[in-house]
Amino acid sequence: MSDQVMYTLEPDEQPTHWYNVVADLPVPPPPPLHPGTRAPVGPDDLAPLFPPELIAQEVSAERYVEIPEPVLDVYRQYRPSPLYRARRWEQHLGTSARIYYKYEGVSPAGSHKVNTAVPQVYYNQLNGITRLTTETGAGQWGTALSYAAALFGVECEVWQVGASYDTKPQRRTLIEVFGGTVHRSPSRLTEAGKAFAEDHPGSLGIAISEAVEVAAQDPGAKYALGSVLNHVLLHQTVIGEEALRQLAKAGEPGADLVVGCAGGGSNFAGLSFPFLREKLAGNQDPRILAVEPSSCPTLTRGEYRYDFGDTAGLTPLMKMHTLGHDFVPSPIHAGGLRYHGMAPLVSHAVEQGYIDAVALHQNECFDAAVEFARTQGVVPAPESSHALAQVRREALAAAETGAEPVIVVGLSGHGLLELGAYATYLSGNLEDDPLSDAALAEALANVPVV
Numbered sequence: 001m002s003d004q005v006m007y008t009l010e011p012d013e014q015p016t017h018w019y020n021v022v023a024d025l026p027v028p029p030p031p032p033l034h035p036g037t038r039a040p041v042g043p044d045d046l047a048p049l050f051p052p053e054l055i056a057q058e059v060s061a062e063r064y065v066e067i068p069e070p071v072l073d074v075y076r077q078y079r080p081s082p083l084y085r086a087r088r089w090e091q092h093l094g095t096s097a098r099i100y101y102k103y104e105g106v107s108p109a110g111s112h113k114v115n116t117a118v119p120q121v122y123y124n125q126l127n128g129i130t131r132l133t134t135e136t137g138a139g140q141w142g143t144a145l146s147y148a149a150a151l152f153g154v155e156c157e158v159w160q161v162g163a164s165y166d167t168k169p170q171r172r173t174l175i176e177v178f179g180g181t182v183h184r185s186p187s188r189l190t191e192a193g194k195a196f197a198e199d200h201p202g203s204l205g206i207a208i209s210e211a212v213e214v215a216a217q218d219p220g221a222k223y224a225l226g227s228v229l230n231h232v233l234l235h236q237t238v239i240g241e242e243a244l245r246q247l248a249k250a251g252e253p254g255a256d257l258v259v260g261c262a263g264g265g266s267n268f269a270g271l272s273f274p275f276l277r278e279k280l281a282g283n284q285d286p287r288i289l290a291v292e293p294s295s296c297p298t299l300t301r302g303e304y305r306y307d308f309g310d311t312a313g314l315t316p317l318m319k320m321h322t323l324g325h326d327f328v329p330s331p332i333h334a335g336g337l338r339y340h341g342m343a344p345l346v347s348h349a350v351e352q353g354y355i356d357a358v359a360l361h362q363n364e365c366f367d368a369a370v371e372f373a374r375t376q377g378v379v380p381a382p383e384s385s386h387a388l389a390q391v392r393r394e395a396l397a398a399a400e401t402g403a404e405p406v407i408v409v410g411l412s413g414h415g416l417l418e419l420g421a422y423a424t425y426l427s428g429n430l431e432d433d434p435l436s437d438a439a440l441a442e443a444l445a446n447v448p449v450v
C-alpha cells in the first residue's frame with residue numbers, strides 16, 4: 001500500500017476552464033428579480049455594480065468558461081492547492097474511511113477567496129474601474145480582494161462586520177498590508193450604516209448594503225461580492241476540478257461523500273459542483289453535504305423563497321434559503337458563515353435533492369479542528385472546522401460498521417489569524433448559541449411576499 005499523503009498536479013494537468021453547473025441541471029434555477037419592479041433582472045440592471053464579463057458569467061448557461069491567461073498567471077502562484085490524505089487523523093479516529101482534504105489555506109490570503117478575487121479584479125480593471133468596494137465577515141474575503149486589487153493596481157475599500165472588526169484586528173492589518181482600506185460596519189459613511197447604532201455588532205447583510213451604496217454612487221467604482229452569486233461559485237470550481245484529478249492520482253475512481261462548510265456557499269459549491277456534474281452524468285454517486293452553524297442554519301431551518309441579499313434591500317431578490325434579510329446571527333467565531341441567505345444555485349440543488357445539509361454547534365467544530373491540528377498539523381479556519389466536524393461524525397460511523405467510504409472535504413482556509421477564537425475554546429469559555437424558534441419566526445416575518 002502506498003503511504004503517499006500529498007497529491008498535486010503537473011502544470012499541463014491544471015484546469016484551464018471553470019465549470020458552470022447550470023448547463024447540467026435538468027431544472028433551471030429561478031431567475032433573480034428586480035427589487036423594485038419584481039421582473040426578472042436583466043444584464044442592464046446589474047451594469048452599475050458589475051463589469052460586463054462578470055454579468056455574462058452570472059447569466060451564462062455555457063458548461064465551461066475559459067480562465068483568462070492573466071488570471072491563470074496568478075493562480076500559478078498557489079495552485080493547484082494540495083489534496084492530502086489525512087492518514088494520521090484517520091488513525092487517530094480508528095476509522096476505515098479514507099479521508100482526503102483539499103487545502104485552500106495555501107493561497108496568499110489564506111483561503112479559497114483568492115480564486116474569485118483575482119478574476120473579479122481582473123475583469124473590473126479591464127473595464128477601467130479604479131475602485132472596488134466590498135463587505136467582509138471574518139476578513140478572509142477582504143484580504144483576498146485587497147491582495148488581488150494590489151496586483152492589478154485597483155483601490156479596495158472594505159466594510160468589515162463590526163463584531164469581527166472588534167475581535168480580529170490582525171485580519172484588518174493584513175487587509176491594510178495588501179493596500180486595502182477597512183471601515184467598521186455599520187459605518188457613518190453610508191445611509192445604510194447610519195440606520196444602525198455605531199456600536200451595533202453588524203452583519204454581512206448590513207456590510208453588503210454599505211458597499212453597494214458607495215459603489216452605486218461612484219462611476220469609477222464597482223462592487224465585488226465574495227460569495228453567493230453564480231459567477232463567484234463558477235470561479236471557485238477550480239477547487240473541485242483539481243480535486244477530481246488529484247483523487248484519480250490517489251487511485252480513487254470517485255468519492256462517496258463530498259463535504260464542505262457553507263456560508264454563502266462558494267467554497268462548498270466550488271468543491272462539490274464538479275462532483276455533482278459527475279453524479280448527474282452517472283460516473284460517480286457521491287453524497288454531497290453542506291455544513292452550516294446551528295446559530296445561522298440557513299439551509300436546514302431557513303425558508304426557500306425570494307429575499308434580498310442585503311439588509312437594506314438594495315440587491316436583486318434571489319430565490320434562496322433565507323433566515324430573513326435583517327437577521328443578525330449571534331457573533332460566533334466562524335464569521336464567514338454568518339450570512340442570512342445561501343447561494344441560489346446551492347439552494348436550488350438542495351431543493352432538487354442533489355445536496356443535503358446539516359447544522360452543527362461551534363464547540364463540536366472547534367473540538368474537531370483542534371484534533372485535526374494535533375494530527376495533521378493544520379490549524380483550520382473556524383468556518384472550515386464545520387466541515388471537519390461532520391467528517392469526524394461520518395468517519396466514526398464508518399468505524400462502527402467497517403465501511404470504507406472515500407470522503408473528500410473542503411478545508412477552505414487556515415485559522416492562524418483566528419487564534420483568539422481558539423484561545424476562547426481552549427479555556428472552556430466558548431458558547432453554543434442555537435437559534436430559537438421565536439427569533440427565527442421574527443426574522444422571517446420581514447421577508448417580502450413575492
Ligand SMILES: Cc1ncc(COP(=O)(O)O)c(C=O)c1O
Pocket residue numbers: 111112137138139140141226227228261262263264265266267268335336337381383384412413414
Ligand atoms: C475560510 C472560509 N471558509 C468558508 C467561508 C464561507 O464562505 P463561502 O460559503 O462563500 O465559502 C469563508 C467566508 O468568509 C471563509 O473565510
